[in-house]
Amino acid sequence: MQAFEYANPTTVKDAVGMLSAQWGEADVLAGGTDLLSLMKEYTHTPKRVVNIKGIKELGGIQKTSSGLRIGAVVTLDELATNAAVRSEYPSLVQAALGVTSPQIRNMGTVGGDLCQRPRCWYFRQGFGILGQDKNGKSLVQTGENRFHAIFPQAPAFYVNPSSLAPALIALGARVTITGPNGSRELSVEKLFVVPKTNKDRELALAANEILTAINLPPAKGIKNATYEVRQKQALDWPLTTASVALKMKGSTVTSASIVLGHVGPAPVQAKQAEAMLAGKALTPDLAADAGKAAANGAQPMSGTAYKVQLVRTAVKRALLEAMKQRA
Numbered sequence: 001m002q003a004f005e006y007a008n009p010t011t012v013k014d015a016v017g018m019l020s021a022q023w024g025e026a027d028v029l030a031g032g033t034d035l036l037s038l039m040k041e042y043t044h045t046p047k048r049v050v051n052i053k054g055i056k057e058l059g060g061i062q063k064t065s066s067g068l069r070i071g072a073v074v075t076l077d078e079l080a081t082n083a084a085v086r087s088e089y090p091s092l093v094q095a096a097l098g099v100t101s102p103q104i105r106n107m108g109t110v111g112g113d114l115c116q117r118p119r120c121w122y123f124r125q126g127f128g129i130l131g132q133d134k135n136g137k138s139l140v141q142t143g144e145n146r147f148h149a150i151f152p153q154a155p156a157f158y159v160n161p162s163s164l165a166p167a168l169i170a171l172g173a174r175v176t177i178t179g180p181n182g183s184r185e186l187s188v189e190k191l192f193v194v195p196k197t198n199k200d201r202e203l204a205l206a207a208n209e210i211l212t213a214i215n216l217p218p219a220k221g222i223k224n225a226t227y228e229v230r231q232k233q234a235l236d237w238p239l240t241t242a243s244v245a246l247k248m249k250g251s252t253v254t255s256a257s258i259v260l261g262h263v264g265p266a267p268v269q270a271k272q273a274e275a276m277l278a279g280k281a282l283t284p285d286l287a288a289d290a291g292k293a294a295a296n297g298a299q300p301m302s303g304t305a306y307k308v309q310l311v312r313t314a315v316k317r318a319l320l321e322a323m324k325q326r327a
């Protein structure tokens, strides 16, 4: 690992001041469960690391007049065990518990989960976020790509690694971001951007901005669930995730939000499937049809065709799981 300066600020203002406007100069350190491996692999070689875990204003889960505020350094374990989260946002609890290691849940933070870098092995081995050779040709398309996208956005073929992101998007969450010019809010959906070159980042964050909180609207009466398909129950990322949030009138769905994870460089909103459910009573057959619709338009690569069926199954099962919840 390259030697670095370590900063331990106690306010967001100081932390922002210790970052740099240039990527690569300084990195935010939260739980370190991703950053330290990036540094050990020399994928990140910051001159300075700014620890934000000691900043009190970044902690805690509070009910607000507009829903729930989750501080960026709340750990995945705190999230999954919080009573307010458990009562209204089961899809978020399921997503957090999907990170199967208690150690990672104890150290990893919600802000870090959203900001973690892609697990694409080309990226992690130094071929840039787009995984290209020196002539700009994609190594992913012609190489080993079984954990990559079926909804690519060329030239990006990696998948967004966050398990929380699909659930947060389906629930209509927003993030607060703070930088040298103050704070701004963004929908979680808009936090993820697709890089066009290897110099671009995959998050709508500047190098000297910090994700400070996640704001969830109330979800009372909204049935919501996450279903993940994994290769194994032990430590690993899901192969495919579906998170759903359903507004209901009696047994009729009035509107549905269905978001897929780990199938594209950003979470994918399954709009066709959402439209199919609106105004109908949800039955197992309709859930299966919505699953099929969610996979429409998939463009699998040589190793990812299997994910098409995983999308169908994950959406169907997430919908059936949500239906079991009492309104």
Ligand SMILES: Cc1cc2nc3c(=O)[nH]c(=O)nc-3n(C[C@H](O)[C@H](O)[C@H](O)COP(=O)(O)OP(=O)(O)OC[C@H]3O[C@@H](n4cnc5c(N)ncnc54)[C@H](O)[C@@H]3O)c2cc1C
Pocket (backbone or CB within 6 Å): 027, 028, 029, 030, 031, 032, 033, 034, 035, 036, 052, 072, 073, 098, 099, 100, 101, 104, 107, 108, 109, 110, 111, 112, 113, 114, 115, 116, 117, 161, 162, 163, 164, 205, 209, 210, 211, 212, 235, 236, 237, 238
């Ligand atoms: C074996 C293993 C299995 C895993 N399985 C899953 C899984 O199934 N699903 C899943 O979603 N994740 C999974 N993870 C990832 C894990 O959830 C993340 O590593 C963790 O959430 C990152 O949080 P952290 O606080 O440790 O971030 P750090 O490692 O401290 O930071 C990660 C990145 O985000 C940046 N960052 C962190 N916080 C902020 C902030 N507030 N503002 C701006 N930038 C920030 C850092 O600079 C760094 O680039 C797994 C990790 C491991 C090691």
